[in-house]
Structures are given as C-alpha cells and as structure tokens.
Amino acid sequence: MSLLKGCRNFTRRDVLQLGALGLSGLTLPNLLRAEQDAGKAAPKAKNVIFIWQQGGPPHQDMWDMKPDSPAEIRGEFKPIATNLPGYQVCELMPLLSQQIHRLCILRGVNHHIPDHNPASMFMLGSGNAPSSAHKFPTWSAVAKRELAEVVGTPTSVAIPVEPSEGPGAGFLGSAWQSFALQADPNDSEFKARSMSMPPGIDAARFERRRQLLKDTEHSFERLVERPDLLRAQSKFYEDAHQIILSPKTSGAFRMDEESAEKRDRFGRNKLGQRLLLARRLIQSGVRFVTINEPVGWDTHADNFKRLRTNLPVVDQAVSALLDDLAEHELLDDTLVMMFGEFGRTPTINKQAGRDHWAKAMSIVLAGGGVPAGLIYGATDRDGAHVIDKSHSPADFACTIYTLLGINPHKIYQTPAGQPVPLVLGGNPIAAVCG
Numbered sequence: 001m002s003l004l005k006g007c008r009n010f011t012r013r014d015v016l017q018l019g020a021l022g023l024s025g026l027t028l029p030n031l032l033r034a035e036q037d038a039g040k041a042a043p044k045a046k047n048v049i050f051i052w053q054q055g056g057p058p059h060q061d062m063w064d065m066k067p068d069s070p071a072e073i074r075g076e077f078k079p080i081a082t083n084l085p086g087y088q089v090c091e092l093m094p095l096l097s098q099q100i101h102r103l104c105i106l107r108g109v110n111h112h113i114p115d116h117n118p119a120s121m122f123m124l125g126s127g128n129a130p131s132s133a134h135k136f137p138t139w140s141a142v143a144k145r146e147l148a149e150v151v152g153t154p155t156s157v158a159i160p161v162e163p164s165e166g167p168g169a170g171f172l173g174s175a176w177q178s179f180a181l182q183a184d185p186n187d188s189e190f191k192a193r194s195m196s197m198p199p200g201i202d203a204a205r206f207e208r209r210r211q212l213l214k215d216t217e218h219s220f221e222r223l224v225e226r227p228d229l230l231r232a233q234s235k236f237y238e239d240a241h242q243i244i245l246s247p248k249t250s251g252a253f254r255m256d257e258e259s260a261e262k263r264d265r266f267g268r269n270k271l272g273q274r275l276l277l278a279r280r281l282i283q284s285g286v287r288f289v290t291i292n293e294p295v296g297w298d299t300h301a302d303n304f305k306r307l308r309t310n311l312p313v314v315d316q317a318v319s320a321l322l323d324d325l326a327e328h329e330l331l332d333d334t335l336v337m338m339f340g341e342f343g344r345t346p347t348i349n350k351q352a353g354r355d356h357w358a359k360a361m362s363i364v365l366a367g368g369g370v371p372a373g374l375i376y377g378a379t380d381r382d383g384a385h386v387i388d389k390s391h392s393p394a395d396f397a398c399t400i401y402t403l404l405g406i407n408p409h410k411i412y413q414t415p416a417g418q419p420v421p422l423v424l425g426g427n428p429i430a431a432v433c434g
C-alpha cells in the first residue's frame with residue numbers, strides 16, 4: 001500500500017517539492033522578509049529552545065495536580081495558587097507559578113507506548129510512531145533542513161548533545177544533525193570544541209586552509225553517492241568554520257561576559273547554565289537549540305525525594321529563561337517547549353515511585369506566538385486518562401511545525417528514493433497555532 005494513502009492534507013505541489021533547501025547567505029531579517037515576499041505566511045516562531053525531559057516527568061506532581069484524589073494517587077506535594085485564577089501547580093515551583101501568564105500548558109497529548117526508547121522516538125521523531133520502514137527525523141534536524149541559515153551560525157545546536165534515545169536526523173541524513181557542543185557551560189573551563197582559532201593561525205591563513213579542505217573534498221563529489229558519514233563530516237566542518245570566523249557567534253560561548261548576578265539567577269548548575277547559553281545562542285542567530293536536561297525523570301523509586309531536588313532547579317532555571325528572553329525582546333519570536341516521552345502512573349508504587357504512563361502527560365510551551373495563559377485539555381480525577389481535548393503526537397508535531405512556518409505534511413524523499421511525508425497524518429491544534 002502506498003505510504004500516501006490515508007494521510008491528509010497532501011497536494012501535488014508537496015509531492016514535487018522533494019527536499020527543498022532554504023535560502024542561504026541571508027541575515028535573519030532579510031531571510032524572514034524573503035519568506036514573506038515568496039508568498040509564505042510569516043511563521044509565528046522564528047527560533048526554538050527545546051528542553052528535553054528524558055525519563056518522563058510526572059504530570060500529576062507538577063502541572064496537573066490532583067488534590068482530591070486518594071493519597072496513593074495525589075502524592076506528597078501540595079498545590080499552590082498561580083497568577084492564573086483557578087489554576088494550581090506544585091508547591092515546589094513557586095517561581096513558575098508566577099509565570100503562568102506566559103505559558104501554554106497542553107494536558108491532552110497522549111499515546112500508547114510506555115517504553116523509553118520507542119516513546120522517545122515517537123515524541124522526538126516529528127510525532128510519528130516508531131517504524132521499521134522509516135526513521136523519521138527529529139525536530140532540530142527538520143529545522144536545520146527547512147529554516148534558512150543565518151550567516152556565521154549553525155542553524156541547530158545541541159547542548160551538550162542530541163538526545164541519544166531519539167532518531168537524530170533520521171532519513172534526512174547525518175548532515176542535518178545539530179552541531180553538538182560536547183561541552184558543559186557549567187564547567188569552569190567551558191570551551192566548546194572547535195570554537196576558536198588554532199594558536200598561531202590568523203583569519204587569512206585559516207581561510208586558506210579551509211579552502212584547501214574544500215578543494216580536496218570536491219574529488220569525492222564525483223562519486224555517484226557520497227557516503228552519509230562524509231556528508232555529515234563536511235557539514236560539521238562548515239558549521240565549525242562559520243562559528244570560528246564569526247565574532248558574534250563565537251562570542252556567544254563566552255559565558256564569563258554574563259554578570260555573576262545573571263548566572264546566579266539561572267542557577268549555578270547544569271540546567272541553569274545550559275539555558276543561559278541557549279539564550280545567548282538564539283541572540284547570536286542560532287535558530288534551534290536543544291537542551292538535554294540533566295536532572296533525569298525516571299522516578300520508579302523515591303519519586304518525591306528526587307523531585308524535591310529536581311523541581312527547584314527547573315523552577316529557577318526555566319523562570320529565569322522566560323524573564324531573560326523577555327528582557328532581551330526575544331520571547332515573542334522564540335518558542336520554548338519542554339516535555340518528555342510520556343507521563344507517570346497515577347498510582348504510587350511500593351518503592352514510593354511512579355512508573356511509565358503514556359495515556360496522559362503535560363507539555364509546556366511559551367513564547368513564539370502561542371497563546372499565553374492557556375491551560376488546554378484535561379485529565380480525569382486521577383490524572384490517568386484525557387477527558388477533554390485529546391491529541392496525538394502527530395497533532396502536536398503539526399502544531400509546532402505550523403508555528404515555525406514548516407509544512408508538516410511536506411513530502412521528502414528517503415535515501416531509497418521513496419516519498420514520505422514529514423508527519424504521517426495529524427492536524428495542527430487550532431487553539432495553539434490558530
């Protein structure tokens with residue numbers, strides 16, 4: 001059966017546009033103007049900061065509190081009031097409780113895979129369930145492919161690396177992987193790899209060496225098919241070279257330029273400093289930053305003990321990020337999204353933990369044109385099942401791509417030459433993206 005059967009919203013034009021690349025060599029303002037001139041609707045979100053919460057955060061202990069449920073379900077935490085009348089969050093998130101006017105919280109996204117790796121592939125793989133036929137690309141790879149580059153910056157950056165549980169660039173090919181820093185901005189000796197000129201090499205000499213490398217690589221282009229690894233390595237070097245030669249972008253990595261007060265505000269920990277660096281990268285022209293959140297959410301045991309450590313870190317860092325983006329006038333254009341692969345079980349187990357649960361979860365969005373102060377969807381009394389505004393991961397993926405001005409049903413061509421849509425089915429959530 002054709003892959004196109006049963007999928008909605010495809011046009012003949014989609015089929016003809018196989019793997020179209022964005023414009024290159026433009027500044028961001030010129031790029032966005034060119035998109036409008038070409039007849040594309042201006043995207044609501046120009047940039048993304050994606051906070052990946054590997055392990056599955058417990059929705060009923062954070063954003064979907066159930067104070068009227070029995071003790072073995074509601075847990076140990078008390079709800080507190082927020083700045084949105086009638087809505088409560090966990091007592092361990094006092095700072096975020098005052099940021100609800102900026103947030104859009106989706107409580108209706110759900111799926112059917114309560115297992116880490118395939119569920120991560122689902123939620124990271126453009127809302128497509130894991131498939132033996134195709135490895136669908138992750139958000140950042142699609143952004144790198146579809147959003148035009150700003151001169152001197154990589155389009156997508158991962159801090160420190162892309163989630164290992166996800167699909168990476170999938171069928172797009174390794175060249176579209178994010179530029180992974182492989183370094184932690186919380187380290188006192190932080191220095192992203194390949195971000196500075198080698199000792200004794202000035203810009204002119206560096207450029208000659210770069211040109212020599214490119215000339216050498218031309219010999220490989222005569223091959224009928226260049227190996228995927230070679231293409232990826234070439235793209236990595238191109239990103240690194242652009243960063244080195246761009247004072248603005250290389251300067252984004254100089255964390256010591258931030259005041260001690262600002263760094264303290266984010267928190268002197270891995271998450272806090274990664275989010276501060278993310279803002280600096282977005283400000284320099286990077287368009288998609290993936291944050292591998294380091295705290296960990298697989299709380300099969302000691303759920304409440306672990307959350308007493310995790311939640312204050314998230315509360316401080318994410319609230320600081322929202323304030324900082326707003327202060328730099330970046331929040332309106334930058335979509336912040338935070339979620340994991342699923343939620344946790346309503347019932348607390350014998351180890352005082354919560355197990356995997358895919359039938360309900362909470363997704364947090366902010367900025368980037370999403371409606372602020374919106375609590376969308378609802379679960380039952382125990383946080384077990386969605387009872388209002390249920391949506392699939394495909395619907396969610398269509399929503400995010402629509403916000404970015406990317407056609408979620410665009411047809412790509414796999415390495416085997418087979419046409420396949422970016423998202424299999426699904427529709428944008430109208431309440432979120434209009």
